[in-house]
Amino acid sequence: MRHTISVLVENEFGVLSRVSGLFSGRGFNIESLSVAPTLDPSVSRMTIVTTGDDQVLEQITKHLNKLIDTIKVIDFTGTDYVERELALIKVNAEESLRAEVLRIADIFRSKVVDVGPRSYTLEVTGAPGKINAILELLRPFGIKEIVRTGPVVLGRGEKGGKG
């Protein structure tokens, strides 16, 4: 099962490798990982998407908590949360295709952030499902390059952690 885990960690060098080393050393999966400082510059928030059964997830959260640099671990699975991911998609846009690509971009409320003679670069945000959907629609035009941030999440309302 897919889990999205938010980890508040000390913003110090080497913390990312402690976390990634923990996952690789113990054979846990990382689907995506994003990290940046929070309001408190001494704290960073990592958002990790991982998969595993209940026992594996219990071990993952316990081991994350065990790291000295970990301040808080929140598994959002089964709770109410907002999830967003950003993708930049460079799609083939020959003269004849331009209008159609723009129409699809419009439906997904994505922006054209770069225009070339034969391509558009689109910026799209949303839950990973939405990004998969636009990719599916753009695929027939020929996608030249893509980059995704991996999802970030926050609990709705009062849920989640501070920072």
Place this chain on the structure above:
Amino acid sequence: MKKTGSQILLECLQMEGVDTVFGYPGGAVINIYHDLVDYPGLNHILTRHEQAAVHAADGYARATGKVGVAIATSGPGATNTVTGIATAYMDSIPMVIITGQVPTPLIGNDAFQEADMVGITRPITKHNYLVKDIRDLARIIKQAFYIARTGRPGPVLVDLPKDVQVASHTFSYPDKVELRGYKPTVSGNIRQVEKAAKMVLAARKPVIYVGGGATLSNCPEQLQQFAETIQAPVTTTLMGMSSFPSRHELSLGMLGMHGTYYANMAVTNSDLLIAIGARFDDRVTGKIATFAPHAKIIHVDIDPTSIKKNVRVDLPIVGDLKDVLQNLVRKLAEHADEVAEMTTATENWRRQILDWKTEHPLTYQPSETEIKPQFVIEKIRELSSDDAIITTEVGQHQMWTAQFFQFTQPRTFLSSGGLGTMGYGLPAALGAQAAFPERQVIDISGDGSFQMNSQELATLVQYGLPVKIVILNNNYLGMVRQWQQLFFDRRYSQTVLELPIDFVMLAEAYGATGLRADKPDQVEETIRQAFATPGPVIMEFKVAREENVLPMVPAGRSIHEMVLAS
């Protein structure tokens, strides 16, 4: 007054109450060694290899319960510590390892004797630090000691660049440690303890299964009280060995691959398994699906990650074992009638265990012509004092020691359990002897393992550390040979140590004493003579070459499927 980084380090060690340090100098720690001369309170022992320095600090820590300290230089000095650190990590031994590092501006440049020690030791330390700024040094050392000895203990490495050792700063040692991400749970949840008491009272075939945590938590007394209260048999892992007296009527000895018949049968037939500071290692459980198949499991451990890692657990309790056992005994005392009822109801269980003990006791075929290794261990037990500290290397001799030595006092058996490090025993004995100069310290060894750190004979002689070394010499890498005999068609590939080493001459070359016995009737006299000789002594016993460690559970089988001694 300002002090240099190396002085600040040494001041911190003093503030932590460190009296003995094991290490080896080099270019990147030369400043520390320069200043060390001004700190006569820090007794430094120069080993002959950095790995041995770390094992010695480990032996010191296991024997005393204090944090062991080792120092090594950057690069090869630091990488030599890796096996020692991993050994301590697997057995949760509190240690602080200081490694020198190239100056900060050179880090990452492949400088001379540079190695990324924080990177290399990340998965084998509880935590590690690279000190980049002298202003952080005192705080980091304070934290390192705190992290090493609290919660589930473990080794902490501090990598100290040369320019930080040279820089100067005002020294002030922090009073408190502030780590917002590190707050180990000490008190076990009292509701869980109450539930545990209920499960204990309902049990009819209880077994207490004790691991290394009992030693680390210093709770052998509470453990014995608990076991006696509920009259439940106690089996220990290799690491739990000396925390419950082997001659106690409730003792089952060791369980698992080379455990006793009765310990493995008791666990397999139990209806309640109470795991105390143990981690259900594969050498203990055998085939996991059939381990303790009828038992409910209570698991008490200070480390939440140990719980439900390998087996399902019916009742987890996270906390310090001493705290939990005290509360559990207190809870049970409130139900004295039910405890009495339970102990009466479990009489059949204890009788059954006694039958198993009589059916298949730990045994071996004695011989009048060949020296049996088990016989040597029994004799050492008989002739040594009760508080003697025994270390071992890894292999057959280690298992025979665990089976036949019958430990009675806590912290008297030092052995590499988790990592299984050959070459651990001699330097660990060195460290234990440095901590307790007046006690008997004996390294029980095989001819294979001994040669992995035999250079430490020099250290023993130099510092007058009277460690007695027993070499059970069979000219084989015995444990691997045993596997080859039993499971690999007797194809003794690369396990024959063909060159016969003269261990008596080796001892003499280092200025120690060497003794040898070839016949069973020489064993007792050799041991007596060794114990009466001052200084380090090697006792070489030419033992029966193809003796096997039995019982044995073949890898991957259930623990009740043992090959027994005939």
